[in-house]
Amino acid sequence: QQQVKQSPQSLIVQKGGISIINCAYENTAFDYFPWYQQFPGKGPALLIAIRPDVSEKKEGRFTISFNKSAKQFSLHIMDSQPGDSATYFCAASFTPGTYKYIFGTGTRLKVLA
């Protein structure tokens, strides 16, 4: 019940294409869902986050879609660029009061020039 399942494990997209990464969770007590981006040799950096009372959140080329009834959420990267090539992690937590994040297994994205 504490797991967050992430797919696909890896993704190759052409420059200008749309990258889509999906996550699913079981525990309905989760109420904060961040996405982190990690480049080799660096720590994860917050990309965008959403709470379950919102069905969609957009920041620049990055959009989170959230389906509370299906217990699923996804990251869409529009107009994907080679600089977006990184590993992406979805996560879930119970907030406020904790930073105990349950992370997905990660998606390695490669955007071809």
Place this chain on the structure above:
Amino acid sequence: KAGVTQTPRYLIKTRGQQVTLSCSPISGHRSVSWYQQTPGQGLQFLFEYFSETQRNKGNFPGRFSGRQFSNSRSEMNVSTLELGDSALYLCASSLPDGGVAFFGQGTRLTVV
């Protein structure tokens, strides 16, 4: 504003030894959490500290311990190192009232 600083960046230890890793949070952040990242298990929560008190603990053996000091700096200790403890250890700091967790670059521990 300086980011989260972790020292050392790289460490090689022998099985059976112990190791201490350090984390300096962003100024003003009082919550510090630790994660272990491995290719096989991904990012796994170790523990979280706020105001020198452990607030949450993950499913790791007692060989893994941590503490937080009055200036919010944190250390984690791993005793009796095993080969499987080889990993990137990440520290994140946050404001106590929720919001973004900022990660450091991590300490790469190799146990030989």
